[in-house]
Structures are given as C-alpha cells and as structure tokens.
Amino acid sequence: MSDTTLTGARVALVGNPNSGKTALFNALTGSRQKVANYAGVTVERKEGQLVTPAGRTLSILDLPGTYSLRARSPDEVVTRDAVLGKLVGERAPDVVVAVADATNLRLVLRLILELKAVGRPMVLALNMYDIAQRQGLRIDLEGLARELGCPIVTTVATRKRGIEDLIAQVDAIAASGALGADSAWREPGAGEIREAHREAQRILKAHVRPPERPDTFTGKVDSVLLHPVAGLAILLALLFVMFQAVFTWAKPVQDLIDAGFHLLGVFIALHLPAGIITSFVTDGLISGVGSVLVFLPQILVLFLFIILLEDFGYMARAAFLMDRIMGGAGLHGRAFIPLLSSFACAIPGIMATRVIDNKRDRLTTILVAPLMTCSARIPVYTLIISAFIPNRQVLGVLSLPGLVMFSLYAAGIVSALGVSFITRRLFWRGAVEPFLMELPTYKAPDALNVARSVALRGKIFIKRAGTIILPMMIAVWFLSSFPGAPAGATDPAINYSLAGRIGHFIQPALQPIGFNWQMTVALIPGFAAREVAVAALGTVYAIGNADASPGTLATTLAHHWSIATGLSFLAWYVFAPQCASTFGVVKRETNSWFWPIVMLVYMTSLAYAAAFVVYHTAAAFGLG
Amino acid sequence: MHAMPAEPVTADAVPLAGAAPVRLSAARPGDRGVIVDVRAESGSAGHGVGVHELQRRLLEFGFVEGAEVEVLHEGAIRRDPIAVRVDDMRIALRRRDAAEIWVQLDPR
Numbered sequence: 196m197s198d199t200t201l202t203g204a205r206v207a208l209v210g211n212p213n214s215g216k217t218a219l220f221n222a223l224t225g226s227r228q229k230v231a232n233y234a235g236v237t238v239e240r241k242e243g244q245l246v247t248p249a250g251r252t253l254s255i256l257d258l259p260g261t262y263s264l265r266a267r268s269p270d271e272v273v274t275r276d277a278v279l280g281k282l283v284g285e286r287a288p289d290v291v292v293a294v295a296d297a298t299n300l301r302l303v304l305r306l307i308l309e310l311k312a313v314g315r316p317m318v319l320a321l322n323m324y325d326i327a328q329r330q331g332l333r334i335d336l337e338g339l340a341r342e343l344g345c346p347i348v349t350t351v352a353t354r355k356r357g358i359e360d361l362i363a364q365v366d367a368i369a370a371s372g373a374l375g376a377d378s379a380w381r382e383p384g385a386g387e388i389r390e391a392h393r394e395a396q397r398i399l400k401a402h403v404r405p406p407e408r409p410d411t412f413t414g415k416v417d418s419v420l421l422h423p424v425a426g427l428a429i430l431l432a433l434l435f436v437m438f439q440a441v442f443t444w445a446k447p448v449q450d451l452i453d454a455g456f457h458l459l460g461v462f463i464a465l466h467l468p469a470g471i472i473t474s475f476v477t478d479g480l481i482s483g484v485g486s487v488l489v490f491l492p493q494i495l496v497l498f499l500f501i502i503l504l505e506d507f508g509y510m511a512r513a514a515f516l517m518d519r520i521m522g523g524a525g526l527h528g529r530a531f532i533p534l535l536s537s538f539a540c541a542i543p544g545i546m547a548t549r550v551i552d553n554k555r556d557r558l559t560t561i562l563v564a565p566l567m568t569c570s571a572r573i574p575v576y577t578l579i580i581s582a583f584i585p586n587r588q589v590l591g592v593l594s595l596p597g598l599v600m601f602s603l604y605a606a607g608i609v610s611a612l613g614v615s616f617i618t619r620r621l622f623w624r625g626a627v628e629p630f631l632m633e634l635p636t637y638k639a640p641d642a643l644n645v646a647r648s649v650a651l652r653g654k655i656f657i658k659r660a661g662t663i664i665l666p667m668m669i670a671v672w673f674l675s676s677f678p679g680a681p682a683g684a685t686d687p688a689i690n691y692s693l694a695g696r697i698g699h700f701i702q703p704a705l706q707p708i709g710f711n712w713q714m715t716v717a718l719i720p721g722f723a724a725r726e727v728a729v730a731a732l733g734t735v736y737a738i739g740n741a742d743a744s745p746g747t748l749a750t751t752l753a754h755h756w757s758i759a760t761g762l763s764f765l766a767w768y769v770f771a772p773q774c775a776s777t778f779g780v781v782k783r784e785t786n787s788w789f790w791p792i793v794m795l796v797y798m799t800s801l802a803y804a805a806a807f808v809v810y811h812t813a814a815a816f817g818l819g
Numbered sequence: 820m821h822a823m824p825a826e827p828v829t830a831d832a833v834p835l836a837g838a839a840p841v842r843l844s845a846a847r848p849g850d851r852g853v854i855v856d857v858r859a860e861s862g863s864a865g866h867g868v869g870v871h872e873l874q875r876r877l878l879e880f881g882f883v884e885g886a887e888v889e890v891l892h893e894g895a896i897r898r899d900p901i902a903v904r905v906d907d908m909r910i911a912l913r914r915r916d917a918a919e920i921w922v923q924l925d926p927r
Contacts, residue, residue, distance in 0.1 A: 262880065301906060301908065302908065383875075385859065385871065388875055388878040388883075389884070392881070393883075417892065418892075421902055514911070515894065515900060516894065518899075519899050519900065523896075528911075629868060629876055629916040630912060630916065633911075634909035635909075
C-alpha cells in the first residue's frame with residue numbers, strides 16, 4: 196500500500212474498562228462522532244473522524260472495553276471481531292491504539308500481549324498519565340516501548356494532553372504502510388493466561404517502579420461506600436435523590452415541551468383547512484413526536500446521574516452492594532443499572548443490558564425491565580389516582596394518593612423480582628454465572644465528557660423516537676382515524692374507526708376485569724405508548740384536549756367508572772405490555788421474535804390476573 | 820499502596836512453614852496473603868460457565884499464583900460478595916467463585 200496519496204486509515208481504540216478510552220475518543224474526534232449499531236447486534240458502534248496535520252483522514256472506532264480478546268459479552272465479541280477483522284462488512288483496523296490507565300497496567304499488559312499476537316500495527320497510549328506522575332509512579336517509557344515493540348504515547352485525555360503526539364504516531368504508522376503480521380492469536384487456555392501474566396509481571400518489574408504516593412483516597416471512600424450498613428443507606432439515599440431529580444428537575448422543561456407541541460398543533464390546526472391531512476399532522480405527527488419528546492428531559496436527568504456515578508467509579512460499587520439482594524431473585528449484580536434506567540423508560544434500560552456478560556442473565560433482565568415503573572405510566576397513574584383515590588391523610592403524615600403511587604412502584608419492583616425468580620427456576624435451573632468485577636479507583640468526572648455522554652444518550656433517544664416510536668404512533672393514528680365517522684354520527688369518531696372496532700371486538704374478553712368498551716378502545720392507541728391512553732380516554736369520552744385538562748377527565752371518569760374499575764385499570768397498567776416500541780427493542784436486542792412474544796404473553800397474563808383479582812376484591816367490598 | 824509482589828510463587832514452592840492454604844471464600848476482611856493455587860474443581864457446582872471457564876476468568880482478573888490478596892470488604896447478606904485487593908487492583912467477586920482460589924494467609 197503506497198501512502199504518498201494519503202489514503203485514510205482506520206484506527207481502533209482497545210482497552211480495559213475504566214481506562215479513559217471514551218475520554219480519549221472524545222479528545223481525538225471532538226464532535227465529529229456518529230453512533231450506530233453493528234450489523235445484527237445492538238452493540239453501539241461509535242466512530243469519529245479526524246484529519247491529521249499531514250492531511251490524512253483517520254476514522255477512529257471506539258471499541259467496547261474488555262480485559263481479554265476471549266470475548267464473553269456481546270460487547271466483547273464486537274471488540275474481538277473488530278480487532279481480528281471478522282466483523283461483517285468491516286475490515287481489520289490499520290492501526291490499533293491500546294489505551295491503558297497508566298496507574299493500572301497489570302491487566303492491560305496481558306491484553307496488549309494478546310493484541311500483539313493479533314499482529315496489527317499498534318500504538319500504546321498511557322492515559323491518565325498526570326495521575327501516575329502525581330503518585331510518583333515511574334515508567335521507563337523507552338524500555339517498555341522496546342519490550343512491547345510499539346511506540347508509546349503518554350496522554351491525559353481529559354486535558355487533551357498528548358493527543359497531537361498520538362495522532363502523529365498513528366499517522367507515521369499509516370504513512371509507513373505497515374501491514375502488520377498475520378494474526379497468531381487464538382483463545383488462550385488457563386496455562387497460557389498464567390504464562391501471559393508472568394510475562395506481564397516481568398515487564399512491569401523491569402520497567403515500572405511502583406508509586407511513591409499511592410492512591411489512598413479510594414480505600415478510604417470504599418470503607419464508607421462499601422460498608423454493609425452505611426453503604427446500602429447511602430445507595431438508597433442516592434437513588435432517592437435521583438428520582439426526586441428525575442421528576443422535579445425535569446418537570447418545568449417537560450411542561451414547556453408539552454405546551455410547545457400543543458401550541459404548534461393549535462397553530463397548524465388554525466392555518467390548515469380541517470381535514471384528514473390536518474388531523475394527520477396534528478394528531479399523528481405532532482402529538483406523536485410530542486408525546487415521546489416529553490420524556491427527553493427525564494431521560495437526560497437520569498443519564499446525567501448514571502454517567503456521573505459511572506465516571507466517578509460508583510456504579511461498580513452499587514452492583515457490589517446490590518448483587519446479593521438481586522441475586523436472591525436470580526438477577527446479576529450488573530442488572531442493577533439497566534433496571535434503574537428502566538424507571539425512566541424500559542428502552543434505554545433494555546439497551547443497557549449489554550453490559551451483562553451472560554446470555555441468560557441478560558435475557559432475564561430484559562424480560563423484567565418493562566415491569567419497572569417507567570415514566571410513561573405516570574400520567575395514567577396520576578389520572579386514575581386523582582379520579583378515584585380521595586386526597587386524605589393516612590397515619591397523619593402520609594397522603595393516600597402518594598401511598599397508592601408508592602405501592603404501584605413497589606408492585607412493579609416486587610413483580611420484577613418474582614418473575615426473574617420464576618424465570619430462573621423455569622428455564623435456567625441452577626446455573627449461576629460468576630460475578631467478577633473490577634472496582635475502579637475513584638476519579639473526578641470530567642464535565643465536558645459527562646456533557647458529551649449525556650448529549651449522546653439524548654441523541655440516541657431522539658433518533659429512536661424518530662425511527663421506531665414515530666411509525667408506531669402513525670400506525671395508531673391511522674387505526675384510530677379510519678374509517679371516519681359516518682355523517683350525522685353522535686358518538687365520538689374513534690368509535691367508528693378500526694381501533695374502535697378492535698376495542699369492541701375484544702371488550703367481552705376484558706369484561707371480567709371490569710373494563711367497559713371505552714376503556715378497551717383507549718387501550719388500542721395506548722399500545723403505542725402508555726401515556727397515550729390518557730389522550731385516548733379523553734377522545735372516547737369526547738373531551739377535547741384531555742392532556743391539558745386532566746381534572747375534567749378525572750371527574751368524567753369518576754362519574755362513569757366504579758372504583759373497582761378504576762383500581763382494576765391501575766393494576767392492569769402495572770403489568771400490561773402497553774408499549775409497542777419496547778417489543779421492537781427486545782426483538783432487535785434478542786434477534787428473535789420468541790422473546791418479545793414470551794414477554795407479551797407473560798405480561799398480558801399478569802396484567803389480566805392482577806386486574807381480575809383487584810376488580811373482584813374491590814367489588815366484594817362493595818366498590819363495584 | 821504496597822510494594823511489588825515478590826517473584827511469582829508456584830504452589831510447590833510455597834514454604835511449608837505456617838498454616839495450610841485456605842480457600843479465599845473462607846477469608847474475612849483484613850485477611851491477607853499470597854495466592855498459591857487457582858483450581859478448576861467443581862467445588863461449588865452449578866456454575867453457568869463450567870469450572871474451566873471460571874478458572875480462566877479468575878486468572879484474567881489477576882487471580883494468579885503469586886499475587887498478593889487482601890480481603891477488603893464483604894456484603895451485608897451472608898457476608899457476600901467480597902471485595903478483594905489483588906496486587907494493586909480491587910476486584911469484587913462472590914464467595915462461591917472465590918472458592919477456587921487457594922491462599923496462604925499471612926499470620927495476623
């Protein structure tokens with residue numbers, strides 16, 4: 196390959212988790228990044244571009260962090276296949292940049308030895324070099340470079356130090372047209388791993404002098420945060436603050452977005468002639484996009500917390516504290532973060548399960564994630580609670596509506612643990628995965644990197660809203676609008692539509708749980724997204740603009756439904772699979788229709804059973 | 820935090836003096852010592868991955884013969900999982916997985 200014409204080069208970043216790889220990726224590529232998925236799997240593919248001073252375009256691939264090329268999770272499989280050039284539709288990288296935390300070289304040296312066997316031209320970036328220097332860690336860079344047979348660059352990604360040097364080294368390798376050797380890598384057995392450790396140990400001893408002022412901060416913080424009692428108390432307090440923030444900080448912005456889309460709808464309705472097109476634009480497009488985007492602030496706040504805690508190094512501690520508690524229900528400690536995300540929305544939660552190594556643990560987590568009370572249930576809960584639960588004090592301090600809200604959340608969590616427990620017993624008896632996790636040293640999160648990661652989450656969510664959720668909303672709009680009401684009709688138009696007919700058709704099946712036909716009809720559009728059921732109820736009860744005046748709708752419902760029916764509807768919503776996009780994501784994530792169907796069946800059964808019990812219990816108490 | 824560990828010690832090179840090696844799963848916070856063996860026994864059956872895979876994973880996380888370990892913390896329920904310092908890293912693992920690791924404890 197002659198490089199006088201400066202052909203572009205493909206560069207892959209490989210390293211242990213917590214090595215600052217993503218910060219380095221950000222420092223290299225800035226905002227010229229794009230996120231997609233690898234073909235066939237939902238592992239995020241992060242790629243960015245940069246142009247070297249010499250004029251060469253480098254495309255940088257940020258590969259998922261790993262300890263070994265012996266891949267265990269879907270994430271790690273991608274890293275291995277990308278490095279080996281086995282990924283469908285992707286060539287092997289021209290240059291591999293091994294990213295190492297300079298203060299924690301032991302394990303990464305073994306990974307570097309594996310990468311050497313792969314034979315791609317390599318540069319080693321010793322990241323967080325400032326911390327190493329502060330600790331008085333001495334690294335003989337020349338000797339180490341000679342030993343490893345690759346150039347070494349010291350970097351401080353968060354301060355953008357050493358980045359030019361790194362680019363220059365990569366450029367030089369690309370310019371030399373080095374092709375690299377054929378891969379001699381194969382999966383190491385126990386003996387070879389021991390051998391590699393000895394080799395890494397020898398290299399460390401020869402070229403690295405241990406720190407004069409080692410980090411004692413992490414140990415001190417851990418003695419509090421990992422304390423069996425204090426640690427759990429702090430975790431609970433953190434979760435409490437986080438939920439408060441998710442619901443209170445996001446509220447004003449959500450109201451603004453809601454009002455904005457509402458105004459936009461009104462504006463368009465005023466300026467377009469009434470008719471099917473206007474209905475499509477206002478009821479289909481605008482309220483569709485609006486009903487999804489309204490969750491963006493909550494998702495951003497949630498991810499702000501998650502990313503801050505992750506970057507600080509706390510998430511591994513949370514998994515440590517929760518492992519046994521969740522393990523009792525057959526869940527892996529690492530399922531904690533995905534399940535936490537599911538409180539905002541099951542979709543990012545399900546996508547976050549890719550950090551779980553094992554397929555069974557991952558599937559269990561995916562199956563129960565939608566039982567966590569996502570924020571789309573909140574509008575439904577608040578509507579029904581305000582209609583049927585009297586606002587009075589219990590035990591002097593607690594408000595009854597608040598108590599009901601809390602029990603709905605608790606019902607979600609308890610049922611998730613129960614389902615996971617049963618899944619374990621039913622499908623995967625006995626097999627328990629090992630739980631092995633590095634507890635990284637604590638580090639102050641870097642504001643810019645955090646902002647960038649949060650923005651990225653937001654971007655991914657909006658993109659998904661556009662590609663999965665919007666089409667669903669349009670389909671539901673179509674079902675609810677066609678065919679239109681005949682001339683002179685007195686009932687609301689939705690009653691004559693396909694959705695109305697489906698609602699009437701399945702109503703007998705839902706009769707035993709106390710649902711009337713209006714509710715059944717509202718469930719159909721509610722399948723697009725849970726909160727749409729509120730608007731749909733407004734439509735069937737012919738209340739214009741139900742979202743803006745929930746008070747009116749609540750009064751109407753209180754008038755039309757018995758308390759037993761209201762409670763039954765709440766119980767239904769705790770479990771019901773009322774979210775088409777979740778199934779889309781589960782299908783993509785598991786690469787089969789089997790699991791989404793399992794999920795649909797079990798959630799519907801649970802919802803039906805719960806609503807049945809609640810309805811008949813309440814009716815027996817004379818609330819029917 | 821500590822000095823570099825001494826030359827790797829293999830199981831047969833362990834000095835005979837002192838108590839017999841114990842499983843890391845039996846260690847309590849404050850216990851420290853040197854790993855003398857990482858086995859692939861079915862001591863705790865029912866690993867989803869099989870004992871040889873478990874052994875490889877332990878080795879990959881730095882639980883190798885000769886590494887210095889110290890139990891730092893343990894969980895609230897049944898003292899599980901445990902947080903262990905392995906040379907200069909901290910690793911969390913469950914006691915059942917730690918059962919494959921044999922440690923020559925330092926006298927306390």
